[in-house]
Amino acid sequence: MDTEYDAIVIGGGSAGLSFARHAAGLGRKIALIERAELGGTCVNRGCVPKKMLWTVADALHRGSGLTRAGLLGATPPVDMERLCARRGDKLAAIRQSYRDKLGEAGVTLIEDVAELTAPGEVTISGRRLRAPRVVLATGGRPVKPDMEGAHLACDSDAVLNWTALPRSMAIIGGGYIGCEMAAIHAALGVRVTLVTDTDRVLTEFSEAAAKVGQANMAAQGIRIVTGCTPEAVRETDDGLELVLDADTSLAVEKVVAATGRAPNLEALGGLAERVAATDKGVLKIDERFETSLPGLHAVGDCADRLPLTPVASGDGETLARQLFGTHRPPVDLRHVATTAFVLPPVAEVGQPSEAAIFEQKTLSPLSAALRADASQDYYGLGGSESAVTSVSLVAEGAHEAIAWAAQMLLHRPDRDTMRRALGVHPSTSEEVMG
Numbered sequence: 030m031d032t033e034y035d036a037i038v039i040g041g042g043s044a045g046l047s048f049a050r051h052a053a054g055l056g057r058k059i060a061l062i063e064r065a066e067l068g069g070t071c072v073n074r075g076c077v078p079k080k081m082l083w084t085v086a087d088a089l090h091r092g093s094g095l096t097r098a099g100l101l102g103a104t105p106p107v108d109m110e111r112l113c114a115r116r117g118d119k120l121a122a123i124r125q126s127y128r129d130k131l132g133e134a135g136v137t138l139i140e141d142v143a144e145l146t147a148p149g150e151v152t153i154s155g156r157r158l159r160a161p162r163v164v165l166a167t168g169g170r171p172v173k174p175d176m177e178g179a180h181l182a183c184d185s186d187a188v189l190n191w192t193a194l195p196r197s198m199a200i201i202g203g204g205y206i207g208c209e210m211a212a213i214h215a216a217l218g219v220r221v222t223l224v225t226d227t228d229r230v231l232t233e234f235s236e237a238a239a240k241v242g243q244a245n246m247a248a249q250g251i252r253i254v255t256g257c258t259p260e261a262v263r264e265t266d267d268g269l270e271l272v273l274d275a276d277t278s279l280a281v282e283k284v285v286a287a288t289g290r291a292p293n294l295e296a297l298g299g300l301a302e303r304v305a306a307t308d309k310g311v312l313k314i315d316e317r318f319e320t321s322l323p324g325l326h327a328v329g330d331c332a333d334r335l336p337l338t339p340v341a342s343g344d345g346e347t348l349a350r351q352l353f354g355t356h357r358p359p360v361d362l363r364h365v366a367t368t369a370f371v372l373p374p375v376a377e378v379g380q381p382s383e384a385a386i387f388e389q390k391t392l393s394p395l396s397a398a399l400r401a402d403a404s405q406d407y408y409g410l411g412g413s414e415s416a417v418t419s420v421s422l423v424a425e426g427a428h429e430a431i432a433w434a435a436q437m438l439l440h441r442p443d444r445d446t447m448r449r450a451l452g453v454h455p456s457t458s459e460e461v462m463g
């Protein structure tokens with residue numbers, strides 16, 4: 030194996046793969062080191078397995094609503110065994126396609142644990158590799174709360190490996206992961222309680238959109254407890270007990286901690302002290318993704334950006350171009366569309382503050398009337414009549430529509446210009462175009 034490269038990237042997730050392929054495509058000699066499975070979090074224990082489970086949950090959610098309204102016969106149960114097998118096949122195929130693409134691009138793939146042992150020097154199993162540029166793309170992992178019995182709680186990695194569904198579960202944390210797990214599992218027939226320490230769920234989204242999302246979760250039958258930090262998880266004869274306070278506890282089969290994630294920084298070894306981090310523990314970077322240690326760059330979830338796959342892969346490509354092609358600035362995070370895959374999805378672009386939303390509407394979609402449920406749609410526009418700068422959507426298909434909204438916002442349209450294109454009838458989009 031060669032020991033000298035133009036760049037060495039540690040981590041074969043969304044960020045590392047993107048950097049390696051683009052840098053190699055620009056004619057550079059690149060080594061990528063991955064200690065576990067290619068594809069990292071997104072492919073193996075994040076977006077992809079979650080979205081496959083959500084697809085089934087979404088179908089069941091719509092179907093069971095029609096069943097409750099007496100329009101459809103009984104909704105069939107989910108065949109978890111077959112679902113897991115199909116999902117496993119898909120993930121294996123994605124991993125293989127990444128392996129093939131790295132090979133085609135001429136990237137040297139090393140499957141081992143990497144450690145930065147000096148600036149520009151990475152050690153794997155006692156062997157030293159050198160490069161003027163080292164890229165840390167080591168991602169993150171779930172963290173559990175510091176409480177009695179935390180080891181009894183599952184994290185999202187475990188949940189996405191379940192081959193059978195529990196009858197009941199309590200989820201701690203009302204962020205993306207907690208809410209997605211709650212909505213998905215409630216639709217699959219699990220009795221779900223979600224407990225979070227904030228006064229509402231989905232605090233990364235504007236309050237109005239998040240509140241509609243929260244009301245929709247409640248309409249789905251999810252019990253939501255806000256402003257609560259659970260004290261302990263204990264084993265009982267029947268399963269588990271989540272202790273909320275001295276007087277209240279929940280008896281459930283499973284407890285899931287969805288209480289946040291921390292960056293994987295073990296690869297920094299003894300050099301960790303020389304690499305500055307933010308209060309949240311992620312690495313500080315400049316416009317060239319360079320850390321405080323010259324020659325060491327960071328992309329993806331271990332860096333101070335947004336922990337989303339398109340940001341990780343986009344930044345990986347941008348860094349490759351900056352180092353070996355023509356300079357381009359990192360994507361402005363205000364143009365990143367994002368979605369929480371609840372039912373229906375809550376989607377947003379433009380990171381609106383509450384004060385910035387100048388037009389909004391909550392409405393009852395036709396589909397809810399048919400399903401005889403209380404779920405609601407919502408849209409909100411932020412900025413001003415003369416320059417719309419954010420869009421919030423809660424609706425079926427919001428995850429698809431929001432990406433087009435992001436494109437639209439690049440042109441900073443005024444509200445009247447938006448009205449010159451018409452939406453589809455009957456749909457929630459026609460209200461926005463209105």
Ligand SMILES: Cc1cc2nc3c(=O)[nH]c(=O)nc-3n(C[C@H](O)[C@H](O)[C@H](O)COP(=O)(O)OP(=O)(O)OC[C@H]3O[C@@H](n4cnc5c(N)ncnc54)[C@H](O)[C@@H]3O)c2cc1C
Nearest residue numbers: 040042043044064069070071075143168329330336337338
């Ligand atoms: C449950 C869940 C659902 C999600 N859903 C979505 C979604 O729907 N949409 C979205 O945009 N984002 C979603 N995300 C976030 C998204 O998965 C991450 O932002 C993205 O995967 C980050 O990519 P990354 O390359 O930075 O890190 P990772 O994908 O975590 O990759 C880092 C890699 O580095 C390797 N590594 C670490 N240390 C070393 C070492 N010392 N030596 C060698 N290798 C090492 C790890 O094994 C890992 O494979 C979700 C996350 C979770 C957990």
Ligand SMILES: NC(=O)c1ccc[n+]([C@@H]2O[C@H](COP(=O)([O-])OP(=O)(O)OC[C@H]3O[C@@H](n4cnc5c(N)ncnc54)[C@H](O)[C@@H]3O)[C@@H](O)[C@H]2O)c1
Nearest residue numbers: 174202203204205206207225226258259288289336368369
């Ligand atoms: N659809 C998507 O794009 C998607 C899906 C999943 C994850 N992600 C990414 O992963 C990141 C991490 O997601 P996450 O949901 O794990 O973390 P998060 O930080 O977004 O949410 C954690 C939640 O748990 C609460 N919490 C923490 N400790 C608690 C305690 N002891 N008791 C009660 N509540 C507690 C926090 O207040 C917060 O609401 C997200 O920010 C997101 O960028 C994206």
